[in-house]
Amino acid sequence: MAVRRMDHVGYVVDDLESAVAFFVALGLEVEGRASVSGEWADRLLALDDVQTDIAVVRTPDGQSRVELSTFHNPAVQPGMPDAPVNVTGIPxxxxxxxxxxxxxxxxxxxxxxxxxxxxxxxxxxxxxxxxxxxxxxxxxxxxx
CATH class of the missing domain: 3.10.180.10 (2,3-Dihydroxybiphenyl 1,2-Dioxygenase, domain 1)
Structure with missing residues (x-):
């Protein structure tokens, strides 16, 4: 068994359009958008009645992607947006x-x-x- 590649990094945002605009200003390109829901999403995420919108942005060379998602259901849980760099698990x-x-x-x-x-x-x-x-x-x- 071997890892073939890293596909993408993903994280949850509260304002999808602002997040996409940020990454476009950084120099990434929008690869695609989708609405995600259904039993498969519920099972994958271990949540009930998932309803989310996602956008995928990529670097100009096409090698790296960031998936941005915002949840309409269930409600987004608060994070630590000003956590210092040394907090475990901070993206x-x-x-x-x-x-x-x-x-x-x-x-x-x-x-x-x-x-x-x-x-x-x-x-x-x-x-x-x-x-x-x-x-x-x-x-x-x-x-x-």
């Missing part, structure tokens, strides 16, 4: 970009806020974390 996604500064400018109108500072790691890269939709932490790396 953290990292993307390599051409320009860290330009990326931050694109994300600011979508509510992105720096977690710490922009840091330079030797002669390798500039790196920062921002908060994205539902508090997910997004790493942004500009390689030299």
């Amino acid at each position: 953290r996604l990292t993307f390599v970009v051409d320009s860290l500064d330009e990326t931050l400018e694109n994300l600011n109108p979508h509510g992105a806020r720096l977690v710490g500072d922009i840091a330079r790691y030797e002669d390798v890269c500039r790196y920062c974390y921002v908060r994205g939709p539902a508090g997910v932490i997004i790493g942004i790396v500009e390689e030299f």
Whole structure:
């Protein structure tokens, strides 16, 4: 048995349209959207009467995907949108970009806020974390 590939990362957001806009501003592309419900979804998620909308965004190279979902039923459970980086299980996604500064400018109108500072790691890269939709932490790396 061997893993063939990582298919996608998924997380729940309260505002699907805002989350999609955030990732499009980051530079990802919308791959598709769907409404999900039915017995198979209930069984998969171990929830009753699942009704959710999802959007899948992908990196321009098509190799990485993020599934964003919002639940209409059952009600979304509150998370910890301002949890610090060292909380067990907090989602953290990292993307390599051409320009860290330009990326931050694109994300600011979508509510992105720096977690710490922009840091330079030797002669390798500039790196920062921002908060994205539902508090997910997004790493942004500009390689030299």
